[in-house]
Amino acid sequence: MAGYASCRLDIDGIRKTYAGGVVAVDDISLTVEKGEVLALLGPSGCGKTTLLQSIAGFVTPDRGDIALDGQSILTVAPERRRTAMMFQHYALFPHMSVRDNIGFGLKMMKVAKPEAVRRIDDVLRLVRIEALAERMPSQLSGGQRQRVALARAVVTEPRMLLLDEPLGALDQNLREEMQSELRKLQQRLGLTTVMVTHDQREAIVLSDRIAVMHDGKVEQIGTARDIYDHPCTCYVANFTGVENLLPAERGAEGVVILAGVAIEGIVDPGLAARKGAVTLAVRSEAISLSPGVSHGAIPATVTFVQMLGASMRYEVELDDGTRLVVAEVRRETAPYSVGDKVSARFAANRCSILEA
Amino acid sequence: MTRQAFLLSLPALLLVCLFGVVMFSFAEISLLSMKPGAAVFSGPPSLANYERLLASSGAWRAVATTMRLSFIITVLCIVAGYPLARVLARSPSASLRRFVLFCLVGTFLSGGVTRAYAWLIILGNRGIINRGLEAFGLPTLKLLNNEFAVVVSVLNFVLPFFVMTLFGALKTIPATLEDASRNLGASPMRTFLHVTLPLSIPGLAVSTSLCFAMSLGAFLFPQMLGGGRVQVLATAIYERIQASYNIPEAAALAFLFFILVIVILVVTGLLRRLVGRRFAGDPA
Ligand SMILES: Nc1ncnc2c1ncn2[C@@H]1O[C@H](COP(=O)(O)OP(=O)(O)OP(=O)(O)O)[C@@H](O)[C@H]1O
Ligand SMILES: [Mg+2]
Numbered sequence: 001m002a003g004y005a006s007c008r009l010d011i012d013g014i015r016k017t018y019a020g021g022v023v024a025v026d027d028i029s030l031t032v033e034k035g036e037v038l039a040l041l042g043p044s045g046c047g048k049t050t051l052l053q054s055i056a057g058f059v060t061p062d063r064g065d066i067a068l069d070g071q072s073i074l075t076v077a078p079e080r081r082r083t084a085m086m087f088q089h090y091a092l093f094p095h096m097s098v099r100d101n102i103g104f105g106l107k108m109m110k111v112a113k114p115e116a117v118r119r120i121d122d123v124l125r126l127v128r129i130e131a132l133a134e135r136m137p138s139q140l141s142g143g144q145r146q147r148v149a150l151a152r153a154v155v156t157e158p159r160m161l162l163l164d165e166p167l168g169a170l171d172q173n174l175r176e177e178m179q180s181e182l183r184k185l186q187q188r189l190g191l192t193t194v195m196v197t198h199d200q201r202e203a204i205v206l207s208d209r210i211a212v213m214h215d216g217k218v219e220q221i222g223t224a225r226d227i228y229d230h231p232c233t234c235y236v237a238n239f240t241g242v243e244n245l246l247p248a249e250r251g252a253e254g255v256v257i258l259a260g261v262a263i264e265g266i267v268d269p270g271l272a273a274r275k276g277a278v279t280l281a282v283r284s285e286a287i288s289l290s291p292g293v294s295h296g297a298i299p300a301t302v303t304f305v306q307m308l309g310a311s312m313r314y315e316v317e318l319d320d321g322t323r324l325v326v327a328e329v330r331r332e333t334a335p336y337s338v339g340d341k342v343s344a345r346f347a348a349n350r351c352s353i354l355e356a
Numbered sequence: 357m358t359r360q361a362f363l364l365s366l367p368a369l370l371l372v373c374l375f376g377v378v379m380f381s382f383a384e385i386s387l388l389s390m391k392p393g394a395a396v397f398s399g400p401p402s403l404a405n406y407e408r409l410l411a412s413s414g415a416w417r418a419v420a421t422t423m424r425l426s427f428i429i430t431v432l433c434i435v436a437g438y439p440l441a442r443v444l445a446r447s448p449s450a451s452l453r454r455f456v457l458f459c460l461v462g463t464f465l466s467g468g469v470t471r472a473y474a475w476l477i478i479l480g481n482r483g484i485i486n487r488g489l490e491a492f493g494l495p496t497l498k499l500l501n502n503e504f505a506v507v508v509s510v511l512n513f514v515l516p517f518f519v520m521t522l523f524g525a526l527k528t529i530p531a532t533l534e535d536a537s538r539n540l541g542a543s544p545m546r547t548f549l550h551v552t553l554p555l556s557i558p559g560l561a562v563s564t565s566l567c568f569a570m571s572l573g574a575f576l577f578p579q580m581l582g583g584g585r586v587q588v589l590a591t592a593i594y595e596r597i598q599a600s601y602n603i604p605e606a607a608a609l610a611f612l613f614f615i616l617v618i619v620i621l622v623v624t625g626l627l628r629r630l631v632g633r634r635f636a637g638d639p640a
Contacts, residue, residue: 019450058535078538091536095554104550105540156540 006034006192007068007159009055014064016050024050025061026216032160032209037186037193039203042213043239048196049088051213052162055194056085068159079108084158088165088196090149092137098148099124099133105156123155126185143174150182154189161186163195167202179205200240204228212236229283230352237281237354243325244287247356248280256280256353259318261298265348277356284327286350289314289342297343300324302336316344379614386608390601397604405608415609418592419616425503425578425588426571429511433567434560436511437518442552444519445526460516468513472580475509476500479581501583509577518567525559526552561628568624572617589613 009032016025024047032038040048053059055066057078065072073081084105092101099120106116124130127147137145146166153161166182167175183206186193197203203210204224211221212235220227220236231237237245249257256263258280293299303323304315312335314326324344336342387401409415440456447453463471478484479499486496499505529552537547575590582591589609596606 053535056535056539058538077543078535079541079543082541083539085536085539087532087536089530089532091530091532093533093536093551104537104542108541108546152540 005157005159006190008032008034008070009160009192009194010065010067010070011051011055012065012067014051014054014061014066016047016054016059016061023216025054027064028213028216028218029064030211030218030221032192032194034192035190036209037195037207039207039210040194040196040213041198041200041203041210041239043198046213047216048198048213049164052085052164052194052196055160056083056162057081082156082159083162084153084156084160085162086149086153086164086166088168090145092145092148092152094137096137097133098129098135098137098140101137101148102152102155105152109156119155123151126154127151142170143178146170146178150185154185154191158191160192160194163193165196165198168197175202182206212239214239229286229350231281232352232354234279234281234354237352241283242281243284244280244282245354246280246282246322246324248278248353250276250278250353256351259298259320259322263298263346263348263351264296266346266351266353279354279356281352281354282324282346283350284313284325285311286347287324287326288345288347289316289326289328289336290345291336291340291342293341294343294345297345300342300344302338302340302342305335305338307335316342318344382607383611385604386611388604390604395601405605406612409605409608409612414587415592415612418587418589419612421503421586422572422588422590425507425510425586426568428507429514429571430564430568432507432511433515433518434564437515437522437563437567438560440515440519441522441526444523445529446531460519463512463516468576469580471512472509472577475505475512475577475581479505479508500581501585503582503586505581505583506578506586506588509581510571510574513574513577514567514570517570518563521563521566522556522559525562526556528559529555557631558628561624561631565621565624565628568620569617572620589616 011028011030014025014028015023017023026047028051030038040051042048050059054061057073057076061074066074068081068083073083093104096104102120102123103116106119111119120133121130124133127150129144129147129151132140132144132148137148140148150166163182167178170178179202186206193207195203195206197206207224209221209223210227212219212227212231214235220232222230227236227240231240231242234245246258251257251262256266256278263280289300289302290297298318300316300318302314303317306313307330308327310330312328312330314328314336316324316326318324326344384401385397386405387403388397388399389402389404390397440460443456444453466474476483480486481496481498481500483499485499489496533551533555534547537551538544542550573590574588575594578586578588578591579594582588587595590613593606593609593613596602596609
């Protein structure tokens with residue numbers, strides 16, 4: 001399929017207050033480059049859908065601007081924006097067949113019949129539902145509906161794609177299968193995409209960059225790797241599943257003191273000036289254990305052992321009572337057991353220093 | 357039918373039986389005739405009443421008037437009621453929704469006779485409309501005791517029922533379907549034509565038949581605002597009871613009315629099944 005003229009999206013200081021004074025989106029600015037996929041990640045009610053609907057034109061922001069390729073679209077009617085949306089519950093037209101659902105946008109754009117038929121057939125093939133073309137939406141499974149909704153959104157060759165919880169209604173297995181399919185399709189079409197999800201794994205798998213939202217604000221925006229390894233607030237760390245948020249002390253020159261032991265080499269230019277109490281955020285897999293006492297590592301005692309298949313999960317207690325969660329790939333040697341004395345070593349480049 | 361289901365539906369069944377008995381009793385009376393010079397009716401049973409009615413132009417005219425007025429009222433109801441129902445179901449402005457709801461419930465709650473008098477006052481020769489016209493030096497209009505008055509007042513009577521039923525149906529159409537349509541390039545008008553309207557057809561069919569049935573049977577408003585000059589079936593029956601005191605003939609006319617309603621119900625039922633099959637997909 002050709003003809004996708006993707007656009008750059010600029011959102012500048014958008015704010016939306018609903019009747020009743022709920023500030024759903026609070027001064028958000030961000031840019032999505034041509035062909036890039038941005039995931040809006042956040043808990044329920046943080047304003048993801050509202051932001052998406054402002055882009056599509058169903059919600060008019062109180063202030064700020066939204067521009068596609070540098071041109072403001074705020075005054076453009078929703079039907080003229082060409083920002084194809086896939087809705088949270090798909091919103092397929094129940095009185096139209098799969099073919100008519102997909103063809104609806106083409107019909108509205110007055111695409112000639114033979115051309116429309118060709119494009120519908122193409123997109124049916126693309127999402128692999130050729131055999132379902134004449135069915136009604138009520139005769140489809142969840143995964144099939146999701147494909148129809150996706151086909152309906154991309155067949156009009158939109159300027160950008162908006163996905164609201166694209167896989168939210170699917171069960172876990174189907175979800176994983178559709179994730180890779182969605183990613184492949186997006187890469188093939190090169191469509192600028194904004195996608196909403198509250199599942200951090202999905203955000204990581206499906207997007208180039210992630211914006212973590214909290215109470216209508218963007219808390220952090222960056223690549224999946226940035227966010228995963230270096231959350232910049234406790235909220236982001238917590239939401240993205242960082243298991244260890246440890247109270248620590250910041251000494252001089254990139255030294256962090258945890259339970260009386262100095263951890264060296266943590267580079268965190270953003271907080272270079274901060275002294276005193278901080279929070280150290282470390283994922284369980286960025287900590288490794290070794291038996292006995294070793295230099296530069298923190299002595300600890302194993303308090304809990306759990307086998308997770310490919311890896312082991314330990315809980316250890318430091319001398320000052322701080323608890324750590326550690327995940328280790330299983331090794332040939334026997335795993336530690338409760339009561340073992342071990343040393344915990346932190347991978348300094350995967351630690352983040354956050355405000356206390 | 358299980359025992360419990362039977363017990364639960366017993367009151368309804370009894371009520372239906374009662375209706376049957378009433379129906380049967382006036383079907384029976386319709387076969388009798390008045391004794392000349394006395395206020396009693398007696399046998400032998402014959403179809404004479406029916407023969408007379410079917411041959412009389414007055415009865416046929418009443419049927420024609422009833423059908424015509426009901427049709428006009430129903431059309432007006434759709435034209436006026438659909439937008440109102442839509443406002444109730446979709447308007448983002450809560451105060452507008454409350455205002456419309458208040459007006460509708462207001463008409464529900466004010467009794468029929470009160471409302472009929474209100475219309476007498478509004479439409480009368482010295483009513484607001486005519487006095488307004490006079491004030492501007494315009495000729496006054498004859499607004500009472502004619503079909504216009506009947507149509508306006510019956511419309512006022514059935515509109516709330518129509519709007520509330522349709523509102524319920526419109527409310528079940530997810531608003532995101534309309535958003536999806538806009539998102540795919542359809543203007544508000546085309547969204548209405550291609551999405552909202554087809555999806556509301558089943559609900560519209562129900563509220564329209566309700567509206568038509570209520571207009572067919574309306575008695576009070578044609579009686580009070582038609583001033584004897586608009587003869588619909590209900591008033592024709594009433595006249596046979598009250599004025600000419602010919603109860604068997606009234607019963608015969610009522611029975612014919614009943615058959616007419618059944619025919620209309622069957623026809624609209626078939627139509628409904630037809631459109632239902634065409635338009636009612638359950639929302640996916
Ligand atoms: N039409 C509305 N009127 C008033 N408040 C609203 C409206 N729509 C959303 N809100 C409020 O705005 C906030 C953000 O809602 P939004 O739908 O954008 O959240 P979300 O991040 O998409 O949540 P979810 O993950 O549950 O879909 C919520 O607090 C919600 O209650
Ligand atoms: Mg949402």
